Amino acid sequence: MAIDFTLSPELEELRIRIRAFVSDVIAPVEAEIEGHGDHEPLGGRDRINKLIELRKQAHAAGIWLPHMPEEWGGMGLGHVELAMVQAEAAKSRYGPWVFNCQAPDEGNMHTLLHWATDEQKEKYLKPLCEGRTWSCFAMTEPEVAGSDPTLIQTHAYEDGDEWVINGHKWFISNARRADFAILVCRTEDDPDIPQAANSAFIIDLPQEGWNDVREVETMHGGTGHSEIVITDLRVHKDQMLGGRGQGHLLGQYRLGPARLAHCMRWIAQAETALDMMVDRSLNRFSHGSLLAEKQGIQWMIADSTMELYQSKLMVLHAASKIDAAATDDSVDFKAEVSMAKHFVANMLNRVIDRAIQVHGALGYSTDTPLAHMYQHARWARFADGADEVHQMRIAQRTINAYTDDGSTRRATGDLPI
Ligand SMILES: Cc1cc2nc3c(=O)[nH]c(=O)nc-3n(C[C@H](O)[C@H](O)[C@H](O)COP(=O)(O)OP(=O)(O)OC[C@H]3O[C@@H](n4cnc5c(N)ncnc54)[C@H](O)[C@@H]3O)c2cc1C
Known part of the structure; x- marks a missing residue:
């Protein structure tokens, strides 16, 4: 049974390169655009020009289209590898856009690659991959x-x-x-x-x-x-x-990898929030001790840590199933993507909420990114499949598994335990 969560040396090198690009190249420009520190926020053409310049640098650095095959100018990564790239890229809200792997273009690229005719690919997919169109x-x-x-x-x-x-x-x-x-x-x-x-x-x-x-x-x-x-x-x-009457199928096809790509980016956001929560708790003193020493705060840190860990495992497992489905038609990843999407979306909202709680008034202010992150996170619970719709489908699959097999095991990731 092969379970190995270590990255190959090449992928580890790629991860380090992306992390450095996000922190050294994108983050300073993000601060400039958003008006952190002494800067006034940038708008309009100035903002776009800065972002386009970042795109050119990313392209030159070979961090471009991680989700697309090499013949389309991409990095040819599988979904497990992509999880690592997206989770690094989304440490900055501009990261996915700079690497040309942002929604909705990313999902549209998958859709065109799978459904478009050769002429449509040439006309629409090619310039989208090259970053010339949106x-x-x-x-x-x-x-x-x-x-x-x-x-x-x-x-x-x-x-x-x-x-x-x-x-x-x-x-x-x-x-x-x-x-x-x-x-x-x-x-x-x-x-x-x-x-x-x-x-x-x-x-x-x-x-x-x-x-x-x-x-x-x-x-x-x-x-x-x-x-x-x-x-x-x-x-x-x-x-x-696609063909007549295939619009629903096409939408469903698009949503599988696109939902999981959202989860990968949400993991990055949640990790940022947890880092901030811990950092604040180590630096804020109240009633005789640091916040980090209070049991109530430790519970928030512990719950967030466990939920983030669960999220990472769910995303990696769902991603491995999408990869397996590429060569084996019998592999179905819908259940795992659905459960990951529901869980990670809710985890994200809870972890950011706790981070705001630990920051107090500062967390509620727009002086930190948390308020922004909280506003953005809310849509995750209903877009690309509302919580309740995922729960409905998850319950249906669990009931079916039990009815078919006399056991719910198949519905809980079909894992060997
Ligand atoms: C930031 C953002 C970006 C978006 N981008 C796009 C985009 O680019 N393109 C696009 O086409 N759409 C986009 N959407 C729309 C998004 O896909 C829809 O909001 C989503 O599909 C839900 O549809 P709805 O808003 O009509 O809610 P409804 O379908 O009306 O659902 C509302 C609520 O009803 C409940 N509900 C619905 N069905 C059930 C059920 N069967 N059982 C129990 N409860 C149920 C759930 O609580 C759900 O949240 C975007 C939305 C947001 C917020």
Whole structure:
């Protein structure tokens, strides 16, 4: 039974190189952009230019597209190796973007690699990999539950060689900057099963009929999640991505690795919060001793440590299953990704919350990154599958395992214990 958590010397060298790049190259620019210390925050073109310069440096340093195969200019890493890269990259909120492995482009790259025709790959995937374009993924609608894509109302009908699309989307991350969208809409009025009603299209942006009406203000500000009204938007039939009725399948395919990549980045954020929690507890004195010596604080540190450890194991196991599935069709990773996504999202919220508690008023202020991290972490519990939907599926699999095998063992990671 092979369980070995050590990295090969080459990967260890890569990890050290990424860590150094994040702390020595990205972190100072992040501080400049965010206005830490004596700096005024940078906005607009100045901010973009700084980030683009970082991208060029990352590309030159060979830390680029860790999730893509080498023939697409990537580092050709598996998902276990990627976990290490993402967990280092996300120590800075700009890290994944600088290495071109950020949502939603990263998930869109996986999707195009798997579903696009050769022509579509050349036109859309290539420039995305080269960092020359940006993309978005448009599925959620305000009128119906995003948790259930069979309810999607945005509708396309055929007109000669074209499809004509009408509908309404929102929370489309990156839409305002994107050069193209992957749009999921209803094309089949009478499908055999509800999951076969939707198809996906690649939409060049900007385009007549695609109206970006506002950036939705959120609890972490107005940071690029658009509401889109789609009116008589015409696309050539060659712009369909995947086959008719495969939009649901495509969305599910995309979400597996994309969900786990979120978990990898959340682990980095939680680790930062735990480091800060411990650091503060070693430097704050109250009622005769350091916070680190108080049992109430130690419980928070201990709980966070155990939960972070559990998260790392779950992510590594789910990642190893995704890697195994690449060469063995019988391997299914959905259950492990689902459990990891639920657990890590909640762990992240709890650990940041405890770190804020230990920092007191300082944690509530925006003088540390914790407040920002807390605002960002909240969406993790419902986007890319709400907690309750994951719990519903996890429970179904556990009940099925017991009904089939007389044991729930298969549902708990199918591990040899
Ligand atoms: C920051 C951010 C970025 C996003 N980016 C994108 C993007 O780029 N593209 C895109 O298409 N979408 C995006 N989304 C939307 C996101 O995918 C949806 O919010 C998510 O799918 C949930 O859909 P909903 O908001 O309609 O909630 P709903 O589906 O209405 O669910 C609301 C709540 O109802 C409960 N619930 C739902 N179903 C069940 C059930 N079966 N059993 C029990 N409880 C249930 C859960 O508590 C859930 O949280 C983004 C959202 C955020 C916040």
